[in-house]
Amino acid sequence: MKKKYSTIVIGGGLAGLISTYLLAKSGHQVLLIEKKAYPFHRVCGEYLSNEVLDFLTRENLLPPDYAFPQVTKFVFSDTTGKSVSTPLDLGGFGISRYVLDEHLFQRVLEKGGEVKSGVQVESVDFDENSQVFHLEVAGGDTYQSDYVIGAFGKRSKLDKVLKRSFIQKRSPYIGVKYHIKTDFDSSSVALHNFDGGYCGLNAIEDGKVNLCYLGDRDQLRAYGSIQALEKEVLWKNPNLRHYFLDSDFLFEKPEVINEVNFERKNPVENHILMAGDSAGLITPLCGNGMAMAIQSGKLAAEAILSGKERAEVEALYETSWNSFFKQRLWLGRTIQRLFGTTKASIFARRLI
Numbered sequence: 001m002k003k004k005y006s007t008i009v010i011g012g013g014l015a016g017l018i019s020t021y022l023l024a025k026s027g028h029q030v031l032l033i034e035k036k037a038y039p040f041h042r043v044c045g046e047y048l049s050n051e052v053l054d055f056l057t058r059e060n061l062l063p064p065d066y067a068f069p070q071v072t073k074f075v076f077s078d079t080t081g082k083s084v085s086t087p088l089d090l091g092g093f094g095i096s097r098y099v100l101d102e103h104l105f106q107r108v109l110e111k112g113g114e115v116k117s118g119v120q121v122e123s124v125d126f127d128e129n130s131q132v133f134h135l136e137v138a139g140g141d142t143y144q145s146d147y148v149i150g151a152f153g154k155r156s157k158l159d160k161v162l163k164r165s166f167i168q169k170r171s172p173y174i175g176v177k178y179h180i181k182t183d184f185d186s187s188s189v190a191l192h193n194f195d196g197g198y199c200g201l202n203a204i205e206d207g208k209v210n211l212c213y214l215g216d217r218d219q220l221r222a223y224g225s226i227q228a229l230e231k232e233v234l235w236k237n238p239n240l241r242h243y244f245l246d247s248d249f250l251f252e253k254p255e256v257i258n259e260v261n262f263e264r265k266n267p268v269e270n271h272i273l274m275a276g277d278s279a280g281l282i283t284p285l286c287g288n289g290m291a292m293a294i295q296s297g298k299l300a301a302e303a304i305l306s307g308k309e310r311a312e313v314e315a316l317y318e319t320s321w322n323s324f325f326k327q328r329l330w331l332g333r334t335i336q337r338l339f340g341t342t343k344a345s346i347f348a349r350r351l352i
């Protein structure tokens with residue numbers, strides 16, 4: 001007989017790690033299944049909004065051995081390179097996902113959470129009669145649980161398996177990330193526009209800077225390679241040309257993802273509590289997808305720990321998710337239109 005868990009969390013990014021940590025801390029029988037092995041890099045700007053700082057500090061969830069650059073200023077340039085800067089009310093700090101996710105993973109283990117990393121979930125089914133979830137992973141092993149938290153990110157094989165509607169729509173965006181060493185004001189987060197997208201820079205730990213951009217899939221196809229796209233399109237903004245020409249690039253090759261999709265999703269589907277990007281990805285220019293993943297992982301864990309009946313747990317989670325995030329996601333989609341074209345980015349610069 002396979003062991004049955006109270007909750008299985010699928011995907012160990014921020015949403016999955018936080019929910020697993022909180023459930024394990026409360027003595028809940030929880031299993032986290034993550035398809036990659038920690039630690040690893042992922043495409044992300046790695047600017048973390050201070051809205052979750054109190055929670056992370058209180059729970060001792062920030063790695064103690066690093067000084068993380070505090071960000072208090074926003075710098076914006078339009079596609080021509082003209083820039084403007086403004087103070088950030090709330091601010092944030094830079095921290096790489098390589099360091100943060102690894103630390104959270106260790107904290108989960110310390111609290112007694114069980115983790116299977118390097119294991120991909122292939123299918124998840126809810127049996128209405130027994131009220132039990134059945135999961136199958138690559139290699140054929142199966143697992144059972146009372147609850148499932150879906151924290152499998154912006155796009156997963158499981159979205160197809162679950163026939164989620166957003167997966168039918170193609171997305172025009174790609175995401176590319178580097179770590180670099182360069183001359184950069186570590187108290188600022190910068191957003192530099194180029195034709196078809198925008199590129200963010202902010203300092204992270206150890207004097208490194210994250211350079212991450214959202215680009216256009218069709219332009220990539222037209223220019224044939226990431227390097228050609230950067231040279232022909234991003235470098236037209238003189239700020240970006242400077243960073244690409246005058247920095248040390250620390251990765252052998254960039255981290256790249258396709259099909260970055262900002263379509264609407266649902267926070268509960270097939271009785272699965274969707275957390276983080278699985279419930280909806282906010283446009284990166286808002287700079288709080290990581291904070292939202294942390295908060296929604298916390299909400300999902302709290303809903304399960306409420307000990308209510310399944311229908312009430314689902315309703316509780318859906319209501320709190322909607323009140324925290326629904327409007328933000330809409331706003332993100334709306335202001336995304338002010339970026340990535342010359343006219344709109346000049347308008348946005350003047351507005352700022």
Ligand SMILES: Cc1cc2nc3c(=O)[nH]c(=O)nc-3n(C[C@H](O)[C@H](O)[C@H](O)COP(=O)(O)OP(=O)(O)OC[C@H]3O[C@@H](n4cnc5c(N)ncnc54)[C@H](O)[C@@H]3O)c2cc1C
Nearest residue numbers: 011013014015035045046047121153156175276277289290
């Ligand atoms: C270009 C770009 C820049 C961004 N910059 C920022 C920024 O500066 N600040 C910010 O706050 N947010 C930013 N974001 C958003 C932020 O990265 C995400 O919102 C955040 O990572 C979401 O975390 P998550 O836990 O939901 O998903 P993820 O961190 O993506 O984790 C999902 C995990 O699920 C695993 N998984 C998937 N399928 C399976 C499966 N079948 N079985 C097992 N495991 C599976 C994956 O391996 C992955 O580890 C950016 C996003 C993009 C695209």
